[in-house]
Amino acid sequence: MNDSTSDFKRDGVLILPQVLSSIRIKEIINSCESTLPDIVGTRNLLRFGWATRLAEELKTHAEISSILGSNSKVIQCNYFSKNVDNNWYVTLHRDLSIPVAKEVESEHWSGWSIKEGQLYAQPPRRVLESLVAIRVHFEDNDEDNGALQVLKGSHRAHSENNDTMVCRVEAGGAVIISPLILHKSSKLKSGRRRVLHFVFGPHHLPDGASWPNADHTNQ
Ligand SMILES: O=C(O)CCC(=O)C(=O)O
Structure with a gap:
């Protein structure tokens, strides 16, 4: 395990500068703005080819690939x-829901809900522990x-006295977090x-659950 992977496992957070070039970021902004005009937030971008291609590109980055492992x-x-006209805050929380294809009858799953037409649920903790979120930034933050x-460190089951960290990052950089971090x-x-x-996870889910089939287009 390299240093950044062990730092990520310990802290539940890692900032990686210059993951994407400024030219690549401009291309992504163009794709984003042409497919999502005036959108403040959405959670189902994997229907767009440019988003799935970017996910594959992220997996080729050396440190990201080491954190994700070979089979994610x-x-x-x-x-x-977020901007001055569409401004919001979120209070301390963990991201506990994942998209799933259909409901399963299992005491290990809870919190079934529909968001933007997609079914979500809270899986067993071991699934959440295996997820990694990679946040790509379009501007300095x-x-x-x-x-x-x-x-x-608050992603760990037994952790206390966690220091607050502001995730400062430059355009084209990435903030990597465990969805379990506060x-x-x-x-x-x-x-x-x-x-x-982006959220990355294992190919298979337990208890008969499965990921939704992404309806990819080539936009
Ligand atoms: O990007 C933000 O401001 C908050 C994101 C967040 O809370 C989340 O992804 O759960």
Whole structure:
């Protein structure tokens, strides 16, 4: 295990600078803006070919590939576009729901809900422990434009006295988090903040559950 992978496992968070070039970020912004005009946030971008291709590209980055392992699958891609007109904050929480194809009868699964037409549920903790979220940033991000704040180490089952970390990152960089880490973000004071939030996980789910089939297009 290399240093950044062990740092990520210990802290539940890792900032990687320059994951994508400025040219690549401009291309992605164009794809995003042409397929999602005026969207503030959405959670089902894997229907777009440009998003699934970007997920595959992220897997080829050396440190990301070491963190994900050789057998991971992209299971979700969300988009958050925060600006002074569409501004929000989120209080400390963990991301406990995943998209699933259909309901299973199992005491290990709970919180069934529909979001944007997709079924979600809370899987057993061991599934959540195997997930990794990679947040690609379109612009520099710090306290002034609503950066994510995390409690380092809070993804672990037994952790206390976790330090708050502001996830400052430059455009083209990525913030990698365990969905189990406690995280929040503030309203921005100025500028904007656009993030693509990918979630990667194992190919198979327990208890007869399965991931939804992505309806990919080639946009
Ligand atoms: O990007 C943000 O501001 C918050 C994101 C978040 O809370 C989440 O992904 O669960």
